[in-house]
Amino acid sequence: MRWMLLKDLQILRRSKLLVGLLVVYPVAIALLIGFALSSGPEKPRLAFLNQIPPSQTTIRLGGEKIDVNAYTDELFKAVDRIAVESREQALEKVRSGEALAALIIPPDFTRKLSNGGFASASVEVIYNGDALKQSFVRSTVSSKLALADAALAREINKVAGSYVDIVTTGGHIDVLGARFDLLGLKKSKALLEDARAAARSPAVSRKLAPVQQFATLGVANIGRFKDVLSTVERPVKVSETVLSGRRTPLDTFAVALAVTVSLMFVCVLLASGLLALEREENTFSRLARGLVPGGRLLAGKVVLAAGCAFVVTLAMLLGISAFVPLDYGRVALWIVALAASALAFGTLGVAIGSLAREVRAASLLALMLALPLAFLALVPSGGVSPLLYDVIRVISAAFPFKPALDAVNAAINDASPSLLVALAHLGGLIVVFGAAARAGLRRFA
Amino acid sequence: MLVDAAPAAPALQVQGVSKRFGDREALRDVSFDVARGELLAVIGPNGAGKTTLLSILAGIQQPGSGTVAQPNGTAGRIGWVPQQTAVYSRLTVAQNLRLFARLERVADPQATVERMLEQTGLSERADDELGRLSGGNRQRVNIAVGLLADPPVLLLDEPSGALDPRQRERLWGFISALTERGTSVIFATHDIAEAERHADRVLVLADGEALLHGTPAALKAAAKADEAGDLEQAFVVFLRDRGH
Numbered sequence: 001m002r003w004m005l006l007k008d009l010q011i012l013r014r015s016k017l018l019v020g021l022l023v024v025y026p027v028a029i030a031l032l033i034g035f036a037l038s039s040g041p042e043k044p045r046l047a048f049l050n051q052i053p054p055s056q057t058t059i060r061l062g063g064e065k066i067d068v069n070a071y072t073d074e075l076f077k078a079v080d081r082i083a084v085e086s087r088e089q090a091l092e093k094v095r096s097g098e099a100l101a102a103l104i105i106p107p108d109f110t111r112k113l114s115n116g117g118f119a120s121a122s123v124e125v126i127y128n129g130d131a132l133k134q135s136f137v138r139s140t141v142s143s144k145l146a147l148a149d150a151a152l153a154r155e156i157n158k159v160a161g162s163y164v165d166i167v168t169t170g171g172h173i174d175v176l177g178a179r180f181d182l183l184g185l186k187k188s189k190a191l192l193e194d195a196r197a198a199a200r201s202p203a204v205s206r207k208l209a210p211v212q213q214f215a216t217l218g219v220a221n222i223g224r225f226k227d228v229l230s231t232v233e234r235p236v237k238v239s240e241t242v243l244s245g246r247r248t249p250l251d252t253f254a255v256a257l258a259v260t261v262s263l264m265f266v267c268v269l270l271a272s273g274l275l276a277l278e279r280e281e282n283t284f285s286r287l288a289r290g291l292v293p294g295g296r297l298l299a300g301k302v303v304l305a306a307g308c309a310f311v312v313t314l315a316m317l318l319g320i321s322a323f324v325p326l327d328y329g330r331v332a333l334w335i336v337a338l339a340a341s342a343l344a345f346g347t348l349g350v351a352i353g354s355l356a357r358e359v360r361a362a363s364l365l366a367l368m369l370a371l372p373l374a375f376l377a378l379v380p381s382g383g384v385s386p387l388l389y390d391v392i393r394v395i396s397a398a399f400p401f402k403p404a405l406d407a408v409n410a411a412i413n414d415a416s417p418s419l420l421v422a423l424a425h426l427g428g429l430i431v432v433f434g435a436a437a438r439a440g441l442r443r444f445a
Numbered sequence: 446m447l448v449d450a451a452p453a454a455p456a457l458q459v460q461g462v463s464k465r466f467g468d469r470e471a472l473r474d475v476s477f478d479v480a481r482g483e484l485l486a487v488i489g490p491n492g493a494g495k496t497t498l499l500s501i502l503a504g505i506q507q508p509g510s511g512t513v514a515q516p517n518g519t520a521g522r523i524g525w526v527p528q529q530t531a532v533y534s535r536l537t538v539a540q541n542l543r544l545f546a547r548l549e550r551v552a553d554p555q556a557t558v559e560r561m562l563e564q565t566g567l568s569e570r571a572d573d574e575l576g577r578l579s580g581g582n583r584q585r586v587n588i589a590v591g592l593l594a595d596p597p598v599l600l601l602d603e604p605s606g607a608l609d610p611r612q613r614e615r616l617w618g619f620i621s622a623l624t625e626r627g628t629s630v631i632f633a634t635h636d637i638a639e640a641e642r643h644a645d646r647v648l649v650l651a652d653g654e655a656l657l658h659g660t661p662a663a664l665k666a667a668a669k670a671d672e673a674g675d676l677e678q679a680f681v682v683f684l685r686d687r688g689h
Contacts, residue, residue, distance in 0.1 A: 281534060282527060282530065283533060285505055285527050287548070291548040
């Protein structure tokens with residue numbers, strides 16, 4: 001056994017690329033994860049625009065006053081606030097990736113919340129078009145808005161409780177500036193008892209008059225109690241705006257993601273392996289004598305790998321559509337996106353294959369490159385520090401996974417960026433990696 | 446360089462070929478020629494530049510300087526048989542031959558495949574997957590691929606290195622038949638006895654330099670060895686006398 005071990009060590013010693021990758025890969029992955037976990041802010045960054053005039057930060061509910069700042073403070077316990085001066089500035093923060101989303105409280109917020117109907121008080125949340133970013137920030141904003149709503153609901157409950165007390169024991173309420181006195185159920189009860197005792201006398205009708213008035217006012221104000229109670233469930237509505245493109249539901253985005261990942265692995269592994277096999281079998285030296293020109297050799301591998309991956313992923317997409325509703329009217333766009341993405345991945349595959357002398361080394365290299373690229377392309381802006389995010393964006397743009405995901409997502413979900421932009425990006429990468437593959441072939445011929 | 450005699454009708458002329466890999470000079474001003482039907486052995490110690498020279502002759506690499514020419518009347522693709530078998534182990538013998546016949550654009554690929562199967566004695570193994578063949582049979586397929594286009598010049602890099610004595614004998618019988626039909630054969634080897642036994646002339650390379658181009662007898666004479674003596678001993682003395 002020790003001789004076998006010695007033999008394997010000797011083989012590894014001769015495979016410098018393989019050994020280098022085996023050492024560098026886990027270190028790189030560890031650093032990557034470490035950066036993502038340690039460098040990113042703990043709270044999502046939100047651009048915040050408060051348009052409520054300073055004199056109107058208080059809501060009056062019955063006799064109670066509620067400070068809106070207490071409401072927003074509850075939200076900002078969970079987010080990193082970036083103060084902005086205008087809606088345009090808020091939009092710019094989201095576009096640039098500095099903020100994951102923008103929260104805008106309109107100027108009429110307190111007025112709508114404190115008016116008689118308690119209706120239509122809303123805040124606006126502006127998201128980036130990216131499904132993962134939306135999902136990340138929506139979960140945070142939704143949960144914190146729910147907490148803030150609960151705090152507001154407690155105040156409203158207190159008001160509702162005071163109304164109930166008045167109805168029970170008597171007192172007065174203010175409706176639209178007018179003051180009404182309420183007898184209260186307890187006093188009504190006493191009066192009714194008196195009325196019963198004095199039945200068939202002229203005084204009965206006089207004593208029953210306030211009871212009749214109480215009943216009238218009570219019935220009139222029951223609607224008000226209902227209004228109060230209906231606002232307890234959700235006092236503030238959230239109006240959502242997607243900054244670029246349409247909002248992509250997370251389940252159909254997951255379909256696009258699964259398809260793109262599969263496309264990448266099939267294509268890159270197959271193309272790199274097919275090319276590396278020529279070296280492993282020593283046939284490359286025969287072919288390089290002019291039997292098959294380098295460009296044609298590469299194109300053949302790319303087309304074969306892309307064709308196989310295309311068929312597999314199109315079948316996968318059609319299969320998934322049985323479970324997740326997809327728009328069959330966009331099938332032509334699916335085909336275009338899958339074909340372009342497959343060609344780009346295939347070209348990346350042959351670029352990898354041109355560097356390797358063995359199929360195993362090519363496969364390992366392809367895996368080690370493809371996995372981190374997929375992870376990097378999914379890191380949301382605001383999920384890591386701005387500098388690291390910029391680095392990630394550059395790396396993601398330099399490889400086909402991100403534009404392929406954009407293309408497939410646009411084809412399936414009509415999401416942004418548009419399919420044309422993604423296709424142009426993929427076209428550029430096909431040219432770049434094609435040139436790299438040719439250079440690799442010449443270098444190792 | 447010592448030159449014994451130049452052939453009257455060369456099938457291949459090599460003139461002043463040099464090649465560098467970075468700082469290392471792999472070949473330095475190498476010139477020689479090969480006659481039609483001649484069997485030339487390129488001999489030299491490890492790292493002498495034998496494989497680099499054959500790669501340049503085969504067109505796999507370009508020389509840094511110098512020319513490789515096939516005079517009029519003999520022009521055609523040079524056949525190339527690399528040291529390691531360069532065929533697809535997952536394809537059958539016939540599939541390999543058919544594939545390369547098509548890539549070589551031979552007029553009738555199927556007839557050519559059948560002819561090569563016959564010549565190499567592999568007709569019965571035509572449908573066997575190459576990976577299941579012995580090293581000797583794989584090498585025969587390797588050589589057959591090099592001969593598909595019926596080249597006027599065939600290059601063989603260490604052709605018998607992986608073969609047992611019986612397979613070697615069969616191989617040299619096959620190569621002799623080729624030269625009798627007019628095919629010029631250049632083979633690289635560090636088996637000096639094999640060169641003495643089969644080659645018409647030898648080209649001695651050492652550190653990228655061609656030291657001698659002549660018959661085995663000329664090599665012995667240059668080493669001041671007995672003509673009936675051992676060529677390998679003469680080869681070692683020859684190199685030592687020239688500082689290699």
